[in-house]
Amino acid sequence: MSTLRDARKAGRTVSSRVFAVLGAFSHDRPALRLVDLTAVTGLPVSTVHRIATELVELGALKKDRDGTYRIGLRMWKLGSLCPQPRTLRDVSLPYIHDLYEATGENVHLAVLDGYEALYVERMWGPRSVDVATRVGWRRPLHATGVGKVLLAHAPRELQQAVLASELKRYTPHTIVMPGLLMRALQEVRETGIARCSEELTLGTASVAVPIHGPDRRVVAALSVVSHTVARSRSLSAVEPALRLAAKSISRELANGYASEPEATGSTGSVGADDRLA
Template identity: 45%
Template sequence: MIRRATQLLAAFTAERPALTLSQLARRTGLPLTTTHRLVGELVECGLLERHPEGTLHVGLRLWEIASLAPRGLGLRELALPFMEDLFAVTSANVQLAVRDGHETVFVERLAGRSAVPVYTRVGGRFPLHPTGVGRVLLAFAPPDVQEAVLTGPLPRYTPHTVTDREALRRVLADVRSHGFAVNDRQVSEDTLSVAAPVHGADGTVIAAVSLVVQAGSALPAALAPAVQATARGISRALRDSAVRDV
């Protein structure tokens, strides 16, 4: 039952935030009667909400529960002041992400009206190999995760996206060596990102923070120190929080 309920909740996407009962049944492959019964229980629990016109949406109660995830809300609250400082200086996109399996999950993002448009959103997922934060997370991931990603599909988003496995191995080695990643037009033709690792209390890399600007508007070497300083600040806040909780 839990697995089927999860299937129903996972059927909602940023592109399809509202679905009818029949659409849910088709997207999950569950019988309509089963879908009807489970949806009724999810609505009763507040995990789904039913719009007056009949469509279903993810419920506020689900958001309340999900916000308690330690890699979400806790990390976000500690990181936000440092991200705001970086945003105040640059007025560009500032993003915070974690790794979940072989994907990047964005847990926070700051952007102004003048910031270059990006494809990412809070709560959204993206492959690890093409983004700045993803490359940082992949570079410091366990070897088995790195191999699984490098030997799996590597989608190309622009003509500049690195999809050659050996070239990507060199990129990851460079990230570990220099302590930051530079992604020039890897996801879209008009973006450049610089990302740095965020370390947890035990020293392992648990997240990555990035600055995304208009491609060609700045030299990566000029952006890297500010991004690294932001990452160090978040890492320090995480260590201090762990000490207070002991």
């Protein structure tokens, strides 16, 4: 949806239209047909067809026999020339690996992107509960542990928008009443941890904590996801390690880091003065 809005706002220039087409592709949309590109970008079908054809000729896009477009090899080559800064993921990976080794459970790293939690890293194994998350996927803020952490520290305007929206009930345990959700967010801010049990998927529970950037603002959330039946046994035991990992990551980030490219920052995190009471 953000791609569509960006295209409509910036669609007056050739370069913005080209980047709108390229930006339509993502981890969860690696292959798109012409009709899909038109829908995602909001550009006229004739414009999208012309740009896509030129990008195929330049090697920036690849067109399959069935008419499906994919990112071309030339784009991958250009991407490899980009300097690799020390990113949030770079800093977090050793601690994510340690948490997984200690728990055998899913470990997630997420950032705020628009009105959703964007997963930028995940580690799991054969003992981990099967969860519907992948790197690059987005999940609702109100129904996930990482989402509640990010929402609890989000700008006042974003919190108000989420609380005023029609919150989707994913399971019988999903908190969809604004008053209850507001109290849950207040508890997250007071305790520094979010606990979420079967709110997005039955059979799973998670605990999540905030990660702070150089200015002490929350820039990400780190979580461990386990089987619900093992929650009292495993998640309570892992909370100290989870807090320590987040604190260690935050300490390293205090020296500065490059933002993850997936996180647009259009509704980025803020300090306590901007949060809902």
